[in-house]
Structure formats: C-alpha cells, structure tokens
Amino acid sequence: MKKILPIILSSFTACVSVNAWQDSFESRSTAWESSESSVLKLVDVDSGAPHAAITDGAKCLELIGTKGHAWNQIAIRKDLVHEIKAATTLSFDVYVPQSSLPESGWAKLQVRMYGGQGGSAAFDITSDLELDLNAAGGKSYHFTWDYAGDPSFDDNIYWAHVGIVSIASGGSMSPIYIDNMEFSNANELDAHLQTDAFLLSDEWSLIWHDEFEGKKGAAPAEHWRPGAIWRKDGTWRDSTLAPEEAYLDGRGHLTLRTRYENGKRLAPYLVTSEKGTYSQSESVTFGPGDEGIFIEWRANVSQFKAHAAWFALWLFSDNPYAGDASLGSEIDVMEYVPYQGDDYSMMDKFNAAIHIKDGGKSVKPPRPYGLTSFDENVWNTWGLYWTKDIQVYYLNGEPFWVNRNKDYISTDDTHGIRLTVEIANGDPAKGNKNHWGHAVGRFEDNPADRLPSYAYVDYVRVYRKNSK
Numbered sequence: 001m002k003k004i005l006p007i008i009l010s011s012f013t014a015c016v017s018v019n020a021w022q023d024s025f026e027s028r029s030t031a032w033e034s035s036e037s038s039v040l041k042l043v044d045v046d047s048g049a050p051h052a053a054i055t056d057g058a059k060c061l062e063l064i065g066t067k068g069h070a071w072n073q074i075a076i077r078k079d080l081v082h083e084i085k086a087a088t089t090l091s092f093d094v095y096v097p098q099s100s101l102p103e104s105g106w107a108k109l110q111v112r113m114y115g116g117q118g119g120s121a122a123f124d125i126t127s128d129l130e131l132d133l134n135a136a137g138g139k140s141y142h143f144t145w146d147y148a149g150d151p152s153f154d155d156n157i158y159w160a161h162v163g164i165v166s167i168a169s170g171g172s173m174s175p176i177y178i179d180n181m182e183f184s185n186a187n188e189l190d191a192h193l194q195t196d197a198f199l200l201s202d203e204w205s206l207i208w209h210d211e212f213e214g215k216k217g218a219a220p221a222e223h224w225r226p227g228a229i230w231r232k233d234g235t236w237r238d239s240t241l242a243p244e245e246a247y248l249d250g251r252g253h254l255t256l257r258t259r260y261e262n263g264k265r266l267a268p269y270l271v272t273s274e275k276g277t278y279s280q281s282e283s284v285t286f287g288p289g290d291e292g293i294f295i296e297w298r299a300n301v302s303q304f305k306a307h308a309a310w311f312a313l314w315l316f317s318d319n320p321y322a323g324d325a326s327l328g329s330e331i332d333v334m335e336y337v338p339y340q341g342d343d344y345s346m347m348d349k350f351n352a353a354i355h356i357k358d359g360g361k362s363v364k365p366p367r368p369y370g371l372t373s374f375d376e377n378v379w380n381t382w383g384l385y386w387t388k389d390i391q392v393y394y395l396n397g398e399p400f401w402v403n404r405n406k407d408y409i410s411t412d413d414t415h416g417i418r419l420t421v422e423i424a425n426g427d428p429a430k431g432n433k434n435h436w437g438h439a440v441g442r443f444e445d446n447p448a449d450r451l452p453s454y455a456y457v458d459y460v461r462v463y464r465k466n467s468k
C-alpha cells in the first residue's frame with residue numbers, strides 16, 4: 001500500500017448502477033474543444049480516416065496538432081462532471097499512424113482529469129498511453145483508466161475537465177484518431193449479484209463452515225493451524241507467533257487476542273493450509289471450481305485498536321506469487337489496520353486487494369487507496385463471490401468491489417483461509433511509519449486501553465453453487 005496522505009473518502013455507495021456514457025463521434029459536432037494549437041474533426045474513411053481508426057459506427061475523432069510542439073494539449077472537455085462522478089473508468093480506442101510519430105525517441109498520449117468545487121482544482125491526475133514507434137504503418141490501442149481508484153481522485157466536486165495531451169521526445173504527434181469513448185462503472189453488476197441473497201436459493205449449498213461453538217477458552221477446531229511456520233523461529237514480522245492467543249469465547253465466537261507480554265508481541269496467525277508446512281490431508285483449500293464459490297466471514301473489530309497491528313480475513317494459495325493468477329493468488333478480503341493520526345484516521349476503513357506477484361502491482365477497489373468505509377463498532381459480514389470470470393466482494397450483503405480483471409482472478413483451487421493478526425512496528429528511520437505508511441510507532445507503546453486488542457469471528461462459511 002502506498003503512503004497515505006490526508007484523505008477525504010468520497011461518499012461512495014456500495015452498489016452503484018448507472019447507464020454507461022458513450023460517445024462514438026458519429027454526430028455532426030463534438031463537445032471536445034480544440035486548443036489554439038490543435039484542430040478537431042469528425043472524420044470517416046471517405047474523408048481520410050484510416051479504416052483501423054473507426055472502431056464503432058462510421059466516424060471517429062481526428063486530432064491534429066498544428067504546431068510542432070513536443071507537448072500539445074490537443075483537446076479538452078468541460079461538461080462531463082456528472083459522468084465522471086457517476087463512473088469509475090474512462091476508456092476509448094486510439095489509432096496512431098506510424099507517420100504521425102517521431103522516428104526515434106518516445107511518444108505518448110496523456111489523459112488528464114482535474115476538478116474541484118471552486119476556483120482551484122481539488123485534484124489533478126493523469127494516465128499515460130505509451131505509443132509504439134516501431135509499429136509498421138500504425139497501431140490500434142485500447143486506453144482504459146480506473147481514475148476513481150487514483151488516491152488523489154475526489155468526487156466531491158462541482159466541475160471537472162478532461163484533457164488529451166500528446167507528448168513526444170521530439171517533433172510532433174499528429175494526427176491521431178479516437179473512437180468509442182466510454183465512461184463506465186466497474187461496480188455495475190448483474191441484478192442477481194447486487195445482494196448476496198442468491199445464496200438462499202437451492203442452487204447453492206453450504207459445503208464447509210465453522211461457527212466457533214465450544215467451551216470458553218477452548219482452542220479452535222484443528223483445521224485452524226498455526227501459520228507463518230516457514231521461518232522456523234516462532235516469529236513473523238515483529239510478532240511472536242502465539243496460536244494460544246486464539247480461543248473460543250464460549251458464546252459462539254473465536255477470539256484473536258494480541259498483547260505485549262514479557263517483552264514479546266504475541267499474535268495469533270491461523271491458516272487452513274500452508275505449503276511446505278502442512279500436508280494435503282491436513283489442509284482445507286478452496287477455489288472457484290466450475291460453478292463458483294462464496295466465502296463468508298462475520299467479524300468484529302470494535303475491540304481491535306492497537307496501532308502497529310492489523311487483523312485480516314484473507315485467502316492464500318500454494319503458489320500465490322507466480323505472476324500468473326491461474327496458478328494462485330493472495331486475496332485480501334479485508335485488512336483492518338487501526339490508526340488514528342493528527343491528519344487522518346484509518347479507524348473506519350478497511351483495505352482489500354489481490355496480489356499475484358510479491359512486491360508487484362496489485363488490484364484494489366476503484367476508490368482512493370482501495371479503502372472502503374465501514375462501521376468498525378459493530379459486527380460486519382464480508383463475502384467473496386468467486387468464479388473463474390469474476391470476483392464480487394461484499395460488505396453486509398452489498399458489493400463493495402467488482403473485479404472483472406481476469407489477470408488477477410485465480411482459477412486455482414489451493415487457497416486456504418486465513419484469520420491473522422500481524423504486527424509491524426514503525427521504522428524510526430522513516431518517521432515511525434509502518435509499511436502501510438502510518439506513523440504507528442511501537443506496538444508496545446500503545447496505551448492500556450488498546451492492549452490487549454481483540455478481534456472476534458462469529459463464523460466462516462463456504463458455499464458452492466451446485467453442479468448442473
């Protein structure tokens with residue numbers, strides 16, 4: 001996770017349904033405005049557009065830079081604030097003839113979005129499309145930008161502009177062609193997935209669950225095994241692994257306690273599988289299978305407030321970081337990282353993400369920092385609907401993230417379930433910040449009202465759609 005700056009989270013509704021906005025540049029005029037150094041035209045093949053430039057209908061938008069500038073703002077629109085606020089993603093098709101590009105160096109198209117309430121912009125973000133100078137004749141591109149996921153994006157705005165800029169290391173870049181522009185909402189969903197009520201149908205069966213019933217103080221069932229064992233020294237990050245800190249409360253809940261005792265930062269870390277540690281017969285693992293699966297956790301973090309610790313509900317495969325989701329992934333359904341600083345609070349937000357490469361790019365919900373707001377004082381239910389094509393992440397029965405990026409959707413069935421507390425002290429050399437970017441200081445310096453901290457789990461349930 002990147003450094004967290006003071007943020008104002010938008011009042012994002014979990015399940016938004018809007019009609020996608022589309023412009024195919026078919027009408028006589030366009031609301032795109034040229035600059036003093038550009039000319040915009042709606043063109044068809046008869047008026048000189050390359051066939052490949054028209055991807056929808058009969059016309060496209062031709063952008064001509066009239067000056068030889070390496071940097072050229074060639075088009076701007078000022079009337080899309082409603083569409084920008086309602087959607088999460090901007091996409092369009094681009095065609096660039098090779099003759100439009102410099103012979104050497106580099107060239108890119110930059111899309112810029114900025115907006116605010118009053119005179120000055122509250123945010124100003126860009127996304128670049130690198131162009132291939134060596135594509136013989138020319139090349140088609142599809143530009144997609146999940147701008148709502150940019151940490152700086154703010155939808156609490158009254159105006160917004162979208163600009164298209166051409167930038168080349170030398171010479172000019174003209175003409176280029178654009179078609180099939182769309183604002184879409186990545187969270188739009190089929191009606192039957194807009195709540196988790198489909199689980200009640202007889203098409204779904206509960207295939208595995210733990211309700212955490214049992215005597216007060218008892219250890220959880222054996223399928224919850226100590227994890228992070230590969231280090232062989234009983235530690236993980238800055239914690240001492242302490243499976244005995246996970247116990248039943250006698251009222252149907254699993255308690256995960258973390259505390260500072262005898263110089264040790266005790267933290268429980270429970271897994272249903274861990275490659276290299278547990279055999280297949282000792283492991284319980286899941287994946288989308290052929291029909292899809294739904295995994296549900298009910299948890300409570302109202303007593304989990306220790307800075308430098310975090311609690312997570314997640315899945316981890318045998319082979320999570322191959323860079324190929326078909327081989328497995330890390331699926332963080334919720335990570336709660338309590339922190340209250342002078343500038344911002346993380347107390348009522350959780351993180352979700354999918355990782356397929358250690359230290360590599362991850363995908364997150366399309367909102368600033370991938371963080372979702374929730375009521376941290378009550379019980380909440382997190383759910384993951386997972387097929388080979390889509391993952392829908394639910395909070396209290398409503399989607400908070402729809403992931404259709406198949407590059408990150410694991411089709412592998414070796415994912416174990418994890419209920420973990422991890423501890424990482426802030427680094428004094430980096431302003432006492434942990435690797436999440438929060439100035440958490442040291443776990444052991446938490447005041448008495450935050451230590452011990454407790455996370456509670458009411459149940460973990462796994463449903464599978466019945467075979468047809």
Ligand SMILES: [Ca+2]
Pocket residue numbers: 024025026054055056057058059060179180
């Ligand atoms: Ca068109």
Ligand SMILES: [Ca+2]
Pocket residue numbers: 211212213251252253457458459
């Ligand atoms: Ca229970």
